[in-house]
Amino acid sequence: MSGDFANLLADLKEDEVLKLTNERIKSGEDPMKILDDSREGMGVVGERFADGEYFLPELVFSGELLKQVTELVKPHLKQAVETKRLGTIVLGTVAGDIHDIGLNIVDFMLDVNGFEVHNLGVDVAKEKFVDKVKETKAPIVGLSGFLTPAFDAMKETVEALEKAGLRDNIKIMIGGGQMDDEVRKYANADAFGKDAMAAVALAKEWVGAK
Amino acid sequence: MQNEMAKEWVELNPDEKREERFKRWLSTPPGVKFSSSEAEKSYKERVTRFTRAFQLKEPDRVPCILPAGNFAAYYAGSDLRTVMYDYDELKRTWRKFLNEFGDSDMFFGPGMVPPAKALEAVGYKLYKWPGHGISGDTTSYQCVEGEYMKADEYDALIRDPSDFWLRTYLPRVFGAFEAFPQLPALTTFEEIAIQSFIPFGLPNVQAGFEALLEAGRESLKWAAAVMEVSQEAMALGFPGVMAGLAKAPFDTLGDTLRGTHGIMMDMFQRPDKLQEALEKIALLSINSALSSVGDSGPPLIIMPLHKGADGFMSEKQYETFYWPTFKKVIMSVVNEGIMPILFAEGSYNTRLDIISELPKASVTWWFDQTDMARAKKVLGDKVCLIGNVPTSLLMTGTPKEVKEHCRKLIEVCAPGSGYILGGGANIDKGDPDNLRAMMEAVKEYGVYK
Numbered sequence: 001m002s003g004d005f006a007n008l009l010a011d012l013k014e015d016e017v018l019k020l021t022n023e024r025i026k027s028g029e030d031p032m033k034i035l036d037d038s039r040e041g042m043g044v045v046g047e048r049f050a051d052g053e054y055f056l057p058e059l060v061f062s063g064e065l066l067k068q069v070t071e072l073v074k075p076h077l078k079q080a081v082e083t084k085r086l087g088t089i090v091l092g093t094v095a096g097d098i099h100d101i102g103l104n105i106v107d108f109m110l111d112v113n114g115f116e117v118h119n120l121g122v123d124v125a126k127e128k129f130v131d132k133v134k135e136t137k138a139p140i141v142g143l144s145g146f147l148t149p150a151f152d153a154m155k156e157t158v159e160a161l162e163k164a165g166l167r168d169n170i171k172i173m174i175g176g177g178q179m180d181d182e183v184r185k186y187a188n189a190d191a192f193g194k195d196a197m198a199a200v201a202l203a204k205e206w207v208g209a210k
Numbered sequence: 211m212q213n214e215m216a217k218e219w220v221e222l223n224p225d226e227k228r229e230e231r232f233k234r235w236l237s238t239p240p241g242v243k244f245s246s247s248e249a250e251k252s253y254k255e256r257v258t259r260f261t262r263a264f265q266l267k268e269p270d271r272v273p274c275i276l277p278a279g280n281f282a283a284y285y286a287g288s289d290l291r292t293v294m295y296d297y298d299e300l301k302r303t304w305r306k307f308l309n310e311f312g313d314s315d316m317f318f319g320p321g322m323v324p325p326a327k328a329l330e331a332v333g334y335k336l337y338k339w340p341g342h343g344i345s346g347d348t349t350s351y352q353c354v355e356g357e358y359m360k361a362d363e364y365d366a367l368i369r370d371p372s373d374f375w376l377r378t379y380l381p382r383v384f385g386a387f388e389a390f391p392q393l394p395a396l397t398t399f400e401e402i403a404i405q406s407f408i409p410f411g412l413p414n415v416q417a418g419f420e421a422l423l424e425a426g427r428e429s430l431k432w433a434a435a436v437m438e439v440s441q442e443a444m445a446l447g448f449p450g451v452m453a454g455l456a457k458a459p460f461d462t463l464g465d466t467l468r469g470t471h472g473i474m475m476d477m478f479q480r481p482d483k484l485q486e487a488l489e490k491i492a493l494l495s496i497n498s499a500l501s502s503v504g505d506s507g508p509p510l511i512i513m514p515l516h517k518g519a520d521g522f523m524s525e526k527q528y529e530t531f532y533w534p535t536f537k538k539v540i541m542s543v544v545n546e547g548i549m550p551i552l553f554a555e556g557s558y559n560t561r562l563d564i565i566s567e568l569p570k571a572s573v574t575w576w577f578d579q580t581d582m583a584r585a586k587k588v589l590g591d592k593v594c595l596i597g598n599v600p601t602s603l604l605m606t607g608t609p610k611e612v613k614e615h616c617r618k619l620i621e622v623c624a625p626g627s628g629y630i631l632g633g634g635a636n637i638d639k640g641d642p643d644n645l646r647a648m649m650e651a652v653k654e655y656g657v658y659k
Contacts, residue, residue, distance in 0.1 A: 012478065014478070014479075054524075055521065055522065055523045055524045055527065056470075056474060056521065056522050056523060057474040057477045057478070057523055057527060060470075060471055060474040060475060061474065061475060061477075061478045064475060095345060096344055096345050096347075096348040096349075097352070098338060098343075098344065098352050098354065099352070100355075101355075101470050123344060123345075147349075147350050147352070147635075148349060148350070148601055148605060148635070148636075148637060148638055149348050149349045149350055149638070151602070151605055151606065177555075177556070178600075178601045178602060178634070178635055179602070180600060180602050182600065182602035182603055182606050182607065183602045183606065185606075186602070186606040195521060
C-alpha cells in the first residue's frame with residue numbers, strides 16, 4: 001500500500017494521491033508514515049528527472065502535489081518532522097541577479113536527495129551568504145546566477161567568504177545561465193555544475209556520501 | 211516597381227517577397243545621407259554580406275554580429291543606469307563607441323536601452339533595473355517573474371485579450387493603472403453612451419491616463435535620441451541588423467502572464483485551456499511582429515526564446531505545447547518575406563531535428579550554448595546559423611583566446627555559407643579588444659575563396 005502511494009505520487013496522479021491521503025488520515029494511520037511515503041515518491045521523481053524521463057514541468061507539479069499532501073497531513077501530526085540529512089547547503093542567487101528558476105530546481109533536487117538546504121533567494125548580498133554560513137556551519141555553498149552581472153557578484157561573494165575566514169572550511173559550486181568553467185575560474189569557486197544533477201553529485205562527493 | 215512585368219506584392223510568393231525586402235534593405239535608408247561615397251559602398255557591402263549569409267549563398271567572408279548590447283555605455287565610462295535616465299549620455303556613449311571601435315559589420319543602436327523615466331511614469335513593476343529594485347551598478351535590467359494572470363483567468367484572456375490586458379493584466383504590472391479594473395469594457399460603448407463615461411471621471415483613473423501620457427512624451431524624447439545615433443551609424447556605413455521583435459506564444463504566456471510555475475502546472479491541470487490561449491496569443495504575436503517591420507529597414511525579426519530550451523521540457527512536451535504555435539508565428543512572418551532570427555537561449559541540442567522542418571533559407575537560428583557542430587550537421591544546408599562565442603570567454607578571457615575560439619567556430623560552421631559569427635549572449639562590459647578579436651577572426655579565417 002505505501003509503495004502504491006509513493007508510485008502514485010511519482011506518477012503525478014493528483015486525484016488518486018489526494019484521495020488516498022484523505023483515506024489514510026481517516027483510517028487513523030500514523031501521519032508520519034504518509035510523509036515518509038511522500039518523500040519516497042519524491043525520491044523517484046528526482047531519479048526520473050536525473051534519468052531524463054522527467055523535466056521541469058514534472059518537478060513543478062510534483063512539488064505542488066507534495067505541498068497539498070503536506071497541508072492535509074499537517075493538522076494530524078503530533079511531533080515535529082525530523083529527517084536525517086546528508087549535509088547542509090547554503091544556496092542563493094548572487095547580488096544583482098533576480099532569477100530563480102534554476103535556483104529552485106537545484107534546491108528541489110538537493111532536498112529530495114537528502115540535503116538540508118538553506119535557500120536565501122535572489123539578489124543575495126555577499127554578507128548574507130557569510131552570515132548564513134556562519135550560522136549553519138554549512139560545508140557547501142551554491143551560487144546561482146543567470147546573467148553576466150553575476151560573474152563579478154560571484155567573485156565578490158567568494159572573496160567575502162574568504163575574508164570572513166570561512167573559505168578553507170567550505171566548498172563552493174556555481175551554476176546557471178551564462179555560467180561555465182571560465183566563470184568558475186574567474187570567481188575562484190571550486191566547481192561549476194551544468195545542471196541540478198551535477199549539483200547533487202558534487203554535494204554528495206563533498207560530504208563523502210555515496 | 212521599375213519593371214512593368216513586376217508582380218503586385220500580394221502576388222509574390224514568400225521567397226520573392228524576401229528577395230524584394232532584402233533588395234530594399236540594400237537601398238539607401240530613408241532619412242540617411244551617407245557621409246562619403248566610401249561609407250555608402252561599405253554599407254552596401256555589409257548588407258550584402260549579411261544577406262548572402264542569410265540566403266545560404268557565399269558572401270565575400272563570414273559576417274560578424276558583435277554581441278555589444280550595452281557595451282557602449284561602459285566603454286565610454288558610463289553605466290546602464292545613467293544612460294537609461296539621461297538621453298544625452300546615451301547619445302554621447304554610443305557615439306564614442308561608434309567612432310572609436312573601428313571596423314565592424316554592423317552597429318547596435320541604443321534601441322534596447324529602455325527609457326527609465328517612462329517606466330517610472332507608469333510605475334512599471336514587471337522589470338527591475340539598476341537603481342530601481344536592484345543595485346545601481348547592475349549591468350542589466352531583469353524581468354520580475356510572477357503569476358500576473360491567475361489560473362482561473364484563461365476564459366477571460368481567450369474571450370477578449372485586449373480587454374484582459376487593459377483591465378486585468380496592466381493594472382497588475384503598471385502601478386499607475388491600479389484603478390483600471392473600474393473601467394468598463396470598451397465594447398460596452400453602444401448606442402448613445404449614458405453611463406459608460408463615468409469611470410473615466412474618477413480621479414485615480416484619470417491619474418492612470420495622465421501617467422500614460424507622460425510615458426508617451428518621455429518616450430518620444432528617447433526615440434529621437436535613439437534614431438539620431440542609429441542614423442549616424444548608417445550614414446557612416448554601418449547597417450543595423452534588427453528591426454522587429456516577437457516571442458513564441460508559450461514564452462509570452464509563461465514569462466509574463468502565468469509565470470514558469472503557473473504555466474507548468476497548467477500543462478497538467480488545464481492543458482486544453484492552455485492550448486486555446488496559446489492559439490489566441492499566436493494571433494496577437496503575429497500581428498505585432500508584422501507591424502514591427504517597416505518597408506525599408508532590415509527585413510529581420512528577432513525572437514528571443516526562453517522556456518523551450520533543453521531541460522525546460524521534454525521533446526514531447528516541446529512538440530505538444532511549444533512548437534505548434536511558435537511555428538505558426540514563424541511561418542506567418544516568413545510568408546510575408548520577413549526572416550525571423552530565432553535566438554535560442556540556453557541550449558537547443560534536443561530540438562534540432564524538430565526545428566529542421568522549416569523551409570529552406572526561411573529563418574536563421576542564433577544559438578547560445580547549442581553544440582554548433584551538430585547544429586551545422588542537422589541544419590547547415592537548410593538555414594543560416596549565428597553563434598556562439600561564450601559570454602564568459604568574451605568577458606573574462608584574452609583577445610588571443612577569443613580569436614582562437616572564433617577560428618574553431620568558423621572552421622566548423624562557415625563551409626558552404628550560412629554562418630554568421632556571433633556571441634552566445636550580449637556582453638555589457640569588458641575588454642573591447644575581445645570584440646575586436648572577433649572581427650580579426652572573420653577577416654583572417656572567414657574569407658570565402
